[in-house]
Amino acid sequence: MNAALATLCIKRVGIDTWRESVAFLHRDCPVVRAAGFQALAKVTVRANGQTIAAVLNVVDDACIVDPLELGLSEEAFDRLGVAGGHPAHIEHAEPPPSIATLHRKIAGERLSRDDLMAVIADIAAARYSKIELAAFVVATNQYELDRDEVLHLTEAMIAVGQRIDWRHDVGAGPIVDKHCIGGIPGNRSSMLVVPIVTAHGMLCPKTSSRAITSPAGTADTMEVLAQVELPLQRLQQIVRETRGCLAWGGSADLSPADDILISVERPLAIDSPGQMVASILSKKIAAGSTHLVLDIPVGPTAKVRSMPDAQRLKRLFEYVAQRLGLHLDAVITDGRQPIGRGIGPVLEAVDVMQVLGNHPDAPHDLRQKALHLAGRMIEFDPDVRGGDGWRIARDILDSGRALAQMNLIIDAQGRRNAVLEPAPLIFELRAAADGMVVGIDNLRLARIARLAGAPQVKDAGVWLAHALGDRVQAGDLLYRLHARYDADLEFARRMALADGGYRIGRAEDLPHGFTGNGAGT
Numbered sequence: 001m002n003a004a005l006a007t008l009c010i011k012r013v014g015i016d017t018w019r020e021s022v023a024f025l026h027r028d029c030p031v032v033r034a035a036g037f038q039a040l041a042k043v044t045v046r047a048n049g050q051t052i053a054a055v056l057n058v059v060d061d062a063c064i065v066d067p068l069e070l071g072l073s074e075e076a077f078d079r080l081g082v083a084g085g086h087p088a089h090i091e092h093a094e095p096p097p098s099i100a101t102l103h104r105k106i107a108g109e110r111l112s113r114d115d116l117m118a119v120i121a122d123i124a125a126a127r128y129s130k131i132e133l134a135a136f137v138v139a140t141n142q143y144e145l146d147r148d149e150v151l152h153l154t155e156a157m158i159a160v161g162q163r164i165d166w167r168h169d170v171g172a173g174p175i176v177d178k179h180c181i182g183g184i185p186g187n188r189s190s191m192l193v194v195p196i197v198t199a200h201g202m203l204c205p206k207t208s209s210r211a212i213t214s215p216a217g218t219a220d221t222m223e224v225l226a227q228v229e230l231p232l233q234r235l236q237q238i239v240r241e242t243r244g245c246l247a248w249g250g251s252a253d254l255s256p257a258d259d260i261l262i263s264v265e266r267p268l269a270i271d272s273p274g275q276m277v278a279s280i281l282s283k284k285i286a287a288g289s290t291h292l293v294l295d296i297p298v299g300p301t302a303k304v305r306s307m308p309d310a311q312r313l314k315r316l317f318e319y320v321a322q323r324l325g326l327h328l329d330a331v332i333t334d335g336r337q338p339i340g341r342g343i344g345p346v347l348e349a350v351d352v353m354q355v356l357g358n359h360p361d362a363p364h365d366l367r368q369k370a371l372h373l374a375g376r377m378i379e380f381d382p383d384v385r386g387g388d389g390w391r392i393a394r395d396i397l398d399s400g401r402a403l404a405q406m407n408l409i410i411d412a413q414g415r416r417n418a419v420l421e422p423a424p425l426i427f428e429l430r431a432a433a434d435g436m437v438v439g440i441d442n443l444r445l446a447r448i449a450r451l452a453g454a455p456q457v458k459d460a461g462v463w464l465a466h467a468l469g470d471r472v473q474a475g476d477l478l479y480r481l482h483a484r485y486d487a488d489l490e491f492a493r494r495m496a497l498a499d500g501g502y503r504i505g506r507a508e509d510l511p512h513g514f515t516g517n518g519a520g521t
Contacts, residue, residue: 007087008070010047010080017073019263020130021054023090024064024071031090032058042095042129045070045080047088052079053127054093079126096127105139113152120156124257133264137275145274151320153274157282158324161255162232164288166203169240174327174380175203175288178373179280180295181313182214183303185446185462186340189295190218191246191352192370192397195406197377198244199396204377205239207249207287213266215449215461216345219248224349224458227414238412245409254286255279271303277316281326291327291380293373297335300511301442304335329376333369336511337440337468340366344454344461347482350420356403365467371397422482423452423459427493429479429500431472438510439503440468445479448501452483452492460484466502469510478502 008031013024023043025032037043041056054076065071070088072080082088096102098118105111111119119136122128128136145153166175178193194206208218208228219228228248230238235252238245250259258279265271284292294317297303298310314330321328340351340363354362355370375389384392396402445462453460465477472478478500483489503509 007089008068010077010082010084010086010088011065011069011071012077012084013064013071013073015073017075019075019260020073021052021076021079021126022057022073023054023076024057024059024073025090026062026065026067026069027058027060028067030067035092037092040129042093043090044093045072045076045088045090047080047082047086050080050082052076053125055129096122096132098122099132102132102136102139105143106135108143110146111149111152113155116149116152117156117159120153120160120257123260124160126260130264133261134268137261137264137268137270140274141270141272144272147316147319150274150277150316151323153278154282154285154320154324157255157257157278158286160257161286162253163286164205164232164236164254166205166239166288169203173203174291175205176291176293176377176380177204177206177284177287177289178293178295178377179284180297181276181280181303183442184297184299184335185215185338185343185442185449186348186351186366187297187338187369188216188218188221188340188348188352189366189370189373191222191406192355192366192402193374193377194244194246195356195402195409196370196374196393196396198242198409199401199405200378200381200392202243202377202381203239204244205235205287205289206244206246207235207252207254207283208246209262210248210250211455213269213450215343215446215454216348217455218246220455220458221345221348221352222246223248224345224416224418224420226410226416230413238409242405242409242412244405245413247413249283249287252287255282258282273313273316276313277320281317281320281324285324285326289326291377292321292329293376294328294330295373296330296332298332299335299337299442300439301444302335307332327380329380331373331376335442338442338445338464339363339369341464342461343445343449343464344422344452344459344482346418346420346459347422347461347463353420356397356406358398358400367397418458421459422461422463423457423484425483425486425489427481427483427489427496428477429481429496429502431474431476431478431502431504433504434473435471435504436507436510437466437468437470437472437502438505441499441501441503444495444499444501448481448492448495451488451495452481453485453488457484457488460488472504
């Protein structure tokens with residue numbers, strides 16, 4: 001049989017290959033024998049005028065695919081866009097046009113604007129396998145991108161996706177956004193900032209990410225309250241109606257190459273400064289933002305561990321933003337501990353709604369940080385004097401206008417009538433000795449919350465009873481684990497007992513107060 005002319009029937013194979021298109025052929029398929037296909041070969045699949053690149057897996061089980069079928073993973077099936085049973089052809093794929101450029105970066109060479117445009121175009125078109133993506137991520141981390149390479153990478157990531165233009169909606173006014181570089185459990189300030197600044201009358205189309213290695217992203221927490229997977233046209237309509245949104249960015253096709261790179265960066269635990277800057281700024285510019293407040297938390301278990309590192313990162317963000325016409329206000333904040341009491345989607349949603357409702361038990365640190373960041377965003381308004389933003393933000397929150405605005409956004413996106421109750425299975429970690437809380441490990445608490453089930457199990461996570469500087473006695477509650485399943489609770493319990501992430505010591509062991517240009521806790 002001529003492999004190039006062989007016709008196979010498409011079969012949808014229900015396997016989530018996480019942003020990688022995978023094709024499945026049976027070992028006895030005549031195409032495998034005739035064309036000499038091997039596992040992990042790169043192939044091209046053609047059907048009904050559509051073409052995709054995929055990585056081949058060869059199977060022996062006819063229950064997955066029979067010898068005359070071509071199986072496609074969920075990602076591949078969605079990309080090809082034809083029905084199951086449709087005839088298709090498969091052939092060896094040509095290498096991506098930019099593969100020689102990738103090899104040059106692996107060798108440590110500096111890449112030009114055209115080089116990075118070519119690489120990102122291939123990545124967005126899914127021409128790179130996970131192995132090639134990993135090589136690019138590792139190479140750009142090992143041979144750190146210079147600031148012009150970061151600029152060109154950002155430009156390339158913007159160029160391959162959709163871009164929203166809000167200027168006909170607001171004229172010459174600023175389109176504002178806020179972003180945190182991440183790494184701090186809780187910290188759901190965006191869900192407070194957006195209703196505050198939109199109640200002030202500013203346009204804030206906030207697109208957010210889902211968690212990959214953290215216990216919750218803003219989209220995961222907002223999804224407890226409302227729909228977040230919104231097509232681009234619907235998102236634009238909601239913003240025109242309410243002046244804001246809190247939506248998942250993945251459904252809007254903004255900087256799609258970034259989502260593909262993140263799928264490799266996170267499992268490798270690589271988050272290089274250059275990739276971080278390009279990722280964040282490309283998404284914000286593609287979403288139409290003209291003014292951005294950027295939160296850079298610093299702490300011993302945050303992403304950024306020292307003030308000199310934070311200042312270097314701040315300068316890199318400012319360099320790229322300035323050249324792309326984005327007005328950036330980078331704020332270095334206290335990242336020594338979680339913000340708020342809840343870690344996990346439902347528990348974080350409780351914190352947010354308590355702050356918006358001015359509840360007496362609302363976490364003070366989350367309220368103060370949100371007011372500080374919202375105030376800086378409000379000062380982008382040319383009619384607001386410098387220094388007045390915090391007071392305006394406080395008045396909007398205290399008056400109930402922020403809560404009313406949040407309800408407006410929730411209803412526009414599609415309200416979920418969820419009961420904000422944590423999962424029923426509980427384990428309580430208590431202090432082993434008298435003393436003061438002198439250290440809290442963000443990374444450890446995030447991992448414990450994930451073992452408890454967050455974010456996939458929305459009501460799982462950790463509720464914190466104490467913060468840095470609190471005095472405790474032996475037996476006092478430090479935090480409470482919530483899980484829905486026995487196995488999840490046991491995994492999280494074991495990790496908490498091995499090292500709970502809290503350090504109890506003497507008052508003199510408490511680190512000195514945070515010194516930066518942002519809100520402390």
